[in-house]
Amino acid sequence: VEQTFIMIKPDGVARGLIAEIIKRFEQRGYKLVGLKMLVPSESLLSAHYGDLKDKPFYPGLVKHISSGPVVAMVWEGKAVVSQGRQMLGETDPLKSKPGSIRGDFSIDLGRNIIHGSDSIESAEQEIALWFTKDEIVNYTLPSHSQVFERVF
Numbered sequence: 516v517e518q519t520f521i522m523i524k525p526d527g528v529a530r531g532l533i534a535e536i537i538k539r540f541e542q543r544g545y546k547l548v549g550l551k552m553l554v555p556s557e558s559l560l561s562a563h564y565g566d567l568k569d570k571p572f573y574p575g576l577v578k579h580i581s582s583g584p585v586v587a588m589v590w591e592g593k594a595v596v597s598q599g600r601q602m603l604g605e606t607d608p609l610k611s612k613p614g615s616i617r618g619d620f621s622i623d624l625g626r627n628i629i630h631g632s633d634s635i636e637s638a639e640q641e642i643a644l645w646f647t648k649d650e651i652v653n654y655t656l657p658s659h660s661q662v663f664e665r666v667f
């Protein structure tokens with residue numbers, strides 16, 4: 516079963532969007548299997564955003580994401596990595612369609628309120644980076660017999 520790492524950034528938390536974002540994934544039929552709130556350290560963020568270290572916006576990015584609490588989540592379900600990205604919208608909120616999370620709630624690249632893994636491989640790496648194995652919960656949602664033709 517596919518899993519993805521979704522993080523509500525400090526601007527999303529500060530703007531009171533936690534419930535709205537969780538609601539969208541729940542309503543779509545995805546299952547929340549990991550959830551915690553933390554202020555991420557700069558060392559955690561340097562591992563998380565390692566591929567962006569040489570970008571001019573990197574220092575500002577780490578400063579912002581470590582500036583306050585984030586909500587780190589693992590969501591599970593069919594095609595959740597690619598569909599999660601669709602639900603987020605584009606990196607630049609101005610290119611995000613209305614109906615997407617960024618398209619509905621943000622306008623600035625540096626304050627785009629949410630992160631989502633961009634591939635199955637990065638999802639696996641990010642989940643392992645942010646969560647221990649025993650923080651990921653294995654359970655059955657009864658509603659999934661109506662969400663999926665065949666429950667996996």
Ligand code: GTP
Pocket residue numbers: 567572575576605606607624625626627629630631632633
């Ligand atoms: P994430 O889901 O947050 O990883 O976004 P993404 O995968 O759509 O974009 P990427 O991983 O390339 O960049 C990570 C984050 O850095 C983005 O979400 C933006 O907040 C920020 N970022 C990316 N490009 C720029 C930029 O050109 N300027 C600024 N200020 N921030 C940027």
Ligand code: MG
Pocket residue numbers: 631633
């Ligand atoms: Mg990214």
